[in-house]
Amino acid sequence: MFPVIETIPLRQMASGDRLFLQLYKFIGAQPGKKVYIQSNLHGAEIAGNAVIQQLIEFLLTINDTHLTGEIWLVPVCNPMGTNERAQHFSPGRYCVYEAKDWNRIFWDYEKEADDLVAFTKSQLHNDLEVVRQNYLTIIKQQFAKNLEKINSFSSVAYTELFRYKLQSISLDADYLIDLHSSNNQGLDYIYYFRNREESAKYFLLDLGILLDKYDGDAFDEAFIKPWLALEACFQDLGREIKFDIEAWTLELGAGMQMNLDSVAKGVRGVKNYLAQKGVLKIPNFSSDTKTQDMNFVSSGNRKKYYAIAGGMIQSRIQLGSTVKAGEKLYKILSFNKESQLPTLIDVCAEQDGLVYDVATNQAVNQGEFVLGVIS
Ligand SMILES: [Zn+2]
Numbered sequence: 001m002f003p004v005i006e007t008i009p010l011r012q013m014a015s016g017d018r019l020f021l022q023l024y025k026f027i028g029a030q031p032g033k034k035v036y037i038q039s040n041l042h043g044a045e046i047a048g049n050a051v052i053q054q055l056i057e058f059l060l061t062i063n064d065t066h067l068t069g070e071i072w073l074v075p076v077c078n079p080m081g082t083n084e085r086a087q088h089f090s091p092g093r094y095c096v097y098e099a100k101d102w103n104r105i106f107w108d109y110e111k112e113a114d115d116l117v118a119f120t121k122s123q124l125h126n127d128l129e130v131v132r133q134n135y136l137t138i139i140k141q142q143f144a145k146n147l148e149k150i151n152s153f154s155s156v157a158y159t160e161l162f163r164y165k166l167q168s169i170s171l172d173a174d175y176l177i178d179l180h181s182s183n184n185q186g187l188d189y190i191y192y193f194r195n196r197e198e199s200a201k202y203f204l205l206d207l208g209i210l211l212d213k214y215d216g217d218a219f220d221e222a223f224i225k226p227w228l229a230l231e232a233c234f235q236d237l238g239r240e241i242k243f244d245i246e247a248w249t250l251e252l253g254a255g256m257q258m259n260l261d262s263v264a265k266g267v268r269g270v271k272n273y274l275a276q277k278g279v280l281k282i283p284n285f286s287s288d289t290k291t292q293d294m295n296f297v298s299s300g301n302r303k304k305y306y307a308i309a310g311g312m313i314q315s316r317i318q319l320g321s322t323v324k325a326g327e328k329l330y331k332i333l334s335f336n337k338e339s340q341l342p343t344l345i346d347v348c349a350e351q352d353g354l355v356y357d358v359a360t361n362q363a364v365n366q367g368e369f370v371l372g373v374i375s
Pocket residue numbers: 042045103180181183
């Protein structure tokens with residue numbers, strides 16, 4: 001099957017040139033769930049672009065009868081971030097002009113939903129699908145106010161325009177997948193939200209991190225938080241419900257790199273997820289659930305180690321190692337201007353855990369990120 005390809009204007013630059021988004025829509029023969037997948041929101045995190053390209057290649061080989069619902073794919077979803085350079089490095093995590101993280105800018109209906117209890121009471125005896133439609137209608141109505149602001153003479157700062165473009169094509173999705181990597185060098189893992197462990201396993205990764213401690217306004221959070229809030233409100237009023245709405249952030253290896261193994265894991269995971277969710281119905285497709293060896297941890301148990309002194313990192317523990325409290329993590333080669341000899345400072349683990357992320361740059365100013373341990 002061949003996708004519908006839409007080119008969406010994003011921004012006009014001072015030079016008159018324009019930036020665009022390109023959306024690939026694969027539309028199945030039967031209506032069903034909408035899946036939205038984007039990559040490269042953070043400019044250095046490029047591996048997901050290869051995942052999307054390989055998913056497109058794969059979808060081209062199947063018939064529309066093998067797809068129930070729609071799969072929308074947006075590679076290189078943040079041209080400003082992707083194209084940014086500091087010499088040959090790609091920073092790309094922040095909108096420099098507004099000093100904002102590109103993944104902490106999104107519109108979150110939950111923050112505006114001040115009458116959620118009243119809404120829930122009005123829906124208490126409705127069918128789940130009716131509740132979903134009614135709630136989505138309200139979310140869309142509120143979201144439309146963003147466009148009024150954009151189109152006014154005073155308009156909005158670019159991050160608000162940018163978020164509108166991405167959210168306007170993803171807000172009504174059932175399943176949303178945001179493909180990231182470490183900014184540095186990380187393991188391949190998935191961020192998930194509460195009560196979604198079973199589906200998290202479909203991605204066939206070794207590590208799942210529950211986002212129980214929000215950073216705020218990330219793309220996945222802004223999408224799913226209103227639905228989690230509604231589920232919680234129903235629960236408070238005595239009815240247990242769970243929407244078949246899911247948001248995922250996949251972390252695929254290192255920044256500035258197309259790690260082949262990370263890309264392959266991303267493709268395998270997304271394909272298996274789509275098959276398990278019934279979006280792809282392909283005869284003889286070998287789907288898999290790796291139930292026994294996925295390690296689930298909470299984001300609140302992440303410990304980031306920041307450099308206790310300025311210097312050069314040496315003898316650092318390998319990415320993917322497990323450590324025990326008290327074991328050495330790394331040394332800092334530290335210089336001074338106090339007529340003293342250079343020193344080597346040992347830094348030890350404060351807790352047991354898995355080293356899931358390490359800095360690419362082995363020169364650190366005091367207070368810069370060196371590595372992350374999760375337990
Ligand atoms: Zn990222």
